Amino acid sequence: MTPATPRTALISVAVCATAAGLALGLSSPARRLGGEDPSARVGAVSPADYGPAAAYLRIGVPALRADLERGETLGEITTTVPGRTVAGLTQALARAKAARLRAAVAAGRLSPSAASAGLATVVARARAEVARVPIVGVAAALAAAGRYLHAGRSTLLAEARAGRSLAEMADRRGATASGLVAALLRDRRAHIARRLAAGELTGYEAAVMQRGLPARMTALVHRGAAHTP
Numbered sequence: 001m002t003p004a005t006p007r008t009a010l011i012s013v014a015v016c017a018t019a020a021g022l023a024l025g026l027s028s029p030a031r032r033l034g035g036e037d038p039s040a041r042v043g044a045v046s047p048a049d050y051g052p053a054a055a056y057l058r059i060g061v062p063a064l065r066a067d068l069e070r071g072e073t074l075g076e077i078t079t080t081v082p083g084r085t086v087a088g089l090t091q092a093l094a095r096a097k098a099a100r101l102r103a104a105v106a107a108g109r110l111s112p113s114a115a116s117a118g119l120a121t122v123v124a125r126a127r128a129e130v131a132r133v134p135i136v137g138v139a140a141a142l143a144a145a146g147r148y149l150h151a152g153r154s155t156l157l158a159e160a161r162a163g164r165s166l167a168e169m170a171d172r173r174g175a176t177a178s179g180l181v182a183a184l185l186r187d188r189r190a191h192i193a194r195r196l197a198a199g200e201l202t203g204y205e206a207a208v209m210q211r212g213l214p215a216r217m218t219a220l221v222h223r224g225a226a227h228t229p
Contacts, residue, residue: 045068045074045129045132046129048096048100049093049096049097049129050064050065051096052092052093052095052096053074053089053092053093055092056084056088056089056092056093057077057078057081057084057089058081058084059081064077069140072216073130073131073132074089074129074130074131074132075089075130075131078130086130089130090123090126090127090130091126093126093129093130094122094123094125094126095122097118097122097125097126098119098122101115101118101119101122102115138157138160138166138220141166141184141187141217141220142156142157142160143187144183144184144186144187144188145166145169145170145180145183145184147183148170148175148179148180148183148184149169149170149173149175149180150173151169151173156169165221165222165223166180166220166221166222167180167221167222170221177221177222180221181214181217181218181221184217184220184221185213185214185217188213188217189210189213192206192209192210193206
């Protein structure tokens with residue numbers, strides 16, 4: 001047997017630690033969607049995780065992106081897929097992140113010590129990503145929100161990135177969350193109607209996009225770093 005080098009030994013220890021972390025981290029009850037975990041905030045879903053998430057959910061990447069653009073979290077999307085679970089998605093993402101770290105070490109792009117530090121946090125980062133409100137979903141609503149709040153899109157986007165919910169943005173400007181929800185609903189319904197009229201959507205697809213729209217827009221307005229449902 002070839003003696004292990006310090007580099008390969010360190011990678012082996014890190015991989016074992018990651019496996020233990022996956023088992024321990026995912027055996028505990030799932031945290032409530034929306035963020036008892038303080039790291040679950042408004043932010044980006046890593047593009048590198050679109051593929052693994054879509055593969056686990058057995059849907060296409062375009063469909064996953066469309067759901068994220070409506071402001072749904074990965075966890076919420078998971079609950080609509082029969083036979084898929086939030087814990088299972090978290091495990092799939094953690095394994096994908098760990099695999100990318102190991103590949104980076106093997107390719108010489110990352111040091112073993114840096115990989116070890118990253119491997120120690122894959123479960124926490126995957127769990128936060130599953131609960132995180134995607135910034136792309138918030139950003140998609142900012143044009144309509146800006147018109148209602150008489151604020152620039154770039155200003156609202158900066159506030160969203162800082163963790164402020166759309167409801168908090170409305171309150172700071174003397175507007176109401178319910179009024180903002182109504183404005184977003186009008187904008188979204190008009191967008192769906194335009195796409196339907198242009199032949200970009202079938203009647204069935206338009207109906208699916210309308211389904212649960214008031215609840216989704218209400219959730220989108222009220223979610224943010226400071227909000228715990």
